[in-house]
Amino acid sequence: MLDTINLEDIRQIAQSAAKATLEIYNRDFDVEYKEDHSPLTEADKVANSIICEALKKYNLPIMSEENKMIAYKERKKWEWFWCVDPIDGTKEFIKKNGEWTINIALIYKDTPVLGVVYAPATDIMYSAKRGEGAYKNGESLPLKRKDKIYKIVASKSHMNEETQKFIDNIEGEKELVSIGSSLKLCMVASNEADCYPRFAPTKEWDTAAADAIVREAGKMTYQAFNEKPLVYNKQDLLNPYFIVK
Numbered sequence: 106m107l108d109t110i111n112l113e114d115i116r117q118i119a120q121s122a123a124k125a126t127l128e129i130y131n132r133d134f135d136v137e138y139k140e141d142h143s144p145l146t147e148a149d150k151v152a153n154s155i156i157c158e159a160l161k162k163y164n165l166p167i168m169s170e171e172n173k174m175i176a177y178k179e180r181k182k183w184e185w186f187w188c189v190d191p192i193d194g195t196k197e198f199i200k201k202n203g204e205w206t207i208n209i210a211l212i213y214k215d216t217p218v219l220g221v222v223y224a225p226a227t228d229i230m231y232s233a234k235r236g237e238g239a240y241k242n243g244e245s246l247p248l249k250r251k252d253k254i255y256k257i258v259a260s261k262s263h264m265n266e267e268t269q270k271f272i273d274n275i276e277g278e279k280e281l282v283s284i285g286s287s288l289k290l291c292m293v294a295s296n297e298a299d300c301y302p303r304f305a306p307t308k309e310w311d312t313a314a315a316d317a318i319v320r321e322a323g324k325m326t327y328q329a330f331n332e333k334p335l336v337y338n339k340q341d342l343l344n345p346y347f348i349v350k
Contacts, residue, residue, distance in 0.1 A: 152191035194286030204285030210313035220317030290315035
């Protein structure tokens with residue numbers, strides 16, 4: 106299955122969704138709130154529609170944050186499926202700070218094997234396909250870095266006591282970088298940061314695409330308390346706390 110999917114095609118799907126969302130981003134728009142009190146904009150819906158329609162040609166199931174959730178008794182039969190977050194960082198989208206992404210991942214059983222993370226406002230594209238390398242705007246990852254400072258990237262919206270304690274326990278010269286959305290995982294994949302601790306809730310679609318890029322770049326997203334890789338298509342779609350390094 107993986108051999109039949111061209112990574113460039115998935116990049117283009119992300120860019121098509123980006124074009125539509127940027128039109129909304131650059132004007133006034135309304136914000137709704139879902140049952141879990143998370144925000145939802147017109148852009149989330151439009152991007153979801155474009156992506157899901159474009160992925161239909163592959164005849165694979167699609168799990169998306171903005172689609173109706175499929176029961177686990179059905180999902181557990183899936184061997185391959187798409188995992189989509191049409192806009193990760195909706196809060197950043199609303200703030201218009203540029204730190205939001207379009208995320209498309211292909212999952213094989215419980216492992217992400219292809220991922221595209223596109224930040225439309227800054228035109229930064231991260232992508233990877235298992236066995237074919239990981240890239241940032243066409244440049245192979247991980248990037249070379251001159252500085253020796255240990256860089257920890259953390260959430261702007263979800264900094265908490267557990268995360269701060271983890272950061273405080275890291276010895277030596279270090280620097281904290283705050284940024285929104287799945288860009289945090291991508292920064293570790295690209296070697297622009299060394300570590301991303303996440304001790305706050307995320308769902309599988311929040312991490313899947315960037316996690317594929319992390320793994321193909323030679324890094325890993327570990328469950329925080331057992332050092333095993335993050336797994337997908339669980340009965341509970343909530344991720345455990347994790348550390349990308």
